Amino acid sequence: MIFRLLLMCALTTCGVHACPHLCSCSFSPSGAEVECSDASMTYFPVDALPPNTTRLSIQSTQISTIQSAHLRAAPLLRTLQLYHNKLEKLPWDLLRNASQLTTLDLTGNHLVRLPAKVFKQKSLLKLLLKNNLLEEADADWFMDNSSLIQLDISGNHLSHIPSAFLHKLEHLQHLDLSHNNLIELHAGTLKNLHHLDTLNLARNKLSTLNPSLFKNTRKLSRLFLQENHLTELQPTLLSGLQHLQMLLLNQNRLQNLPQDLLDGKNSTFQMILTGNPWFCDEKMEYLWRWLNDHPHNVFFLDEVTCTGPEMLKNRQVVSLTENELSLARNV
Template sequence: MILRFLLFLCALANSSVHTCPRQCSCSFAEVECGDIATMTSFPVDALPSNTTVLSIWSTQISSLEASHLNTLPFLNKLNLYSNKLEKLPSDLLRNASWLSSLDLTGNQIVRLPPGVFSQKSLRNLVLKNNRIEQTDAEWFDDDSNLIWLDLSGNRLSEIPVNLFQKLKHLEHLDVSDNNLADLHPDALKNLYHLDILNLAGNKLSTLTPTAFSHNQKLSRLFLQENHFRELPPSLLLGPQNLQMLLLNQNQLQHLPAGLLDGRNSSFQLILSANPWLCDSKMEYLWRWLNEHSQNVFYLEEVTCAGPEPLKNRQVVSLSESELGLVR
């Protein structure tokens, strides 16, 4: 590996930039081609052979082949934002042995073939804002080294259990702004290194008590803008070191006793825009908010939706008698 890296550095040092695609800009090992409405095909013939970072955005490019990358043996980062790509070949990364980051944000991809992301060097993959309806475990090899996966802004209605079995090194997972109505109890079971999980902007209404029990390294969890009406008391027992939890813009009326217990002083929480019902079942959250007000963003927006006499009152401002706790 060390020898290979030294050869790589030597090749870069000895390579000279003789060409640059028309309307693009080229600096040492980096090429940018942006906002070019007349570009309809990948500029394969004019790219410097020593390119390590290639960014092409806002063009009319609709297809990409493995052969297009053959002339870029040292390519490490490929950004293809907001183009017209609809599909990718299964052998796309066959010879891209140095590629560690691939960003395909804002294209028109609906389906992807098996093996398309099987390159072992790939560590960061962004498929944000496409039209993907289904994920497939066969996109990846069994020994994938992926640590970052962004599938946000697509049309996913479910996540197959076997998808993440091949992504055991994953640290960042974003599936926000899809159509997920359910999360299989074992969907995240093999993600022992998961640090950031974004499930915001879906249609989730419930989670199993063990949904995150295997994700003990989870530090940030985004559950806002879903349809949650209640949460299991043991939901956060797995990720004991959770630093941030967003639950705003759901349908929560109460939080179960014990849900937020054991959080450290740096824990951050957002609870606004929920229809909190300020009755005796609010006791746990009311006491927690009063004891940990410094941990809550937008505390003043955590207000009662009912009963009518308490409507729009800040939860922390209530008394025991108003909550019906005085016996």
């Protein structure tokens, strides 16, 4: 009788509910979810991985390698999270056996370079490479007409982005290049990103932006440019961005904003301007008028202050009078 019960268990629920050593598993009619977060784990948990696994999360382990054969054990996998492990490289055919994969999260590993074709997977929609050691970006990572809608390469060591890097990502909606070492972006870098909604360029070393950079990103609603080295912006930079809802320019080196830069923005538009060395002379008149006309569109308005000239130092820009600006014009 005991043998019969064990045999039935092996052929039915017990076999289905197997779970890899050092991992925890949860099961539902839609598939299994597996989480492995044991710091002592050194190998990819292939053994006993439920064949109906749809989500596999491996985090904060000692795993340093992964092969495409490892994913053969989970043909229904849709989400693969491999964050804060010890991965230093990826095989070019990593996703060969993951035809259903939509989300790949490689945050917090030790990746320096990636091979061509590594993300050539039609089903892939979200790719996170945040907080690695990547030194270069390569358009050959992706297939033509990639399905990606989210790409996060923030927190790496990128000093430049090749013009063609993003050209295959025509469906991209969210792009994060923040916390890198980018000095400039070529005019055509974003030209195929007609569906882009969010662009994060914060914490780079950008000192200027090409006036036609956002020419083809007319659906852009959130633009993060804070903590760069921007000294000036061209009047036409935001032309055509009628859907822009959020613009962050704080912690740059701007002394004024050019005429017409913010014209045409809707009533829900919000921005942050703090942490810039605003110089309150005649070139400040456009921003001064805009702030007074749209005080509810600016966060921390009382912290937008003059650094000069001396007579207006530390004054809130919005509090200035036209007469004071006229006097400053002659200083």
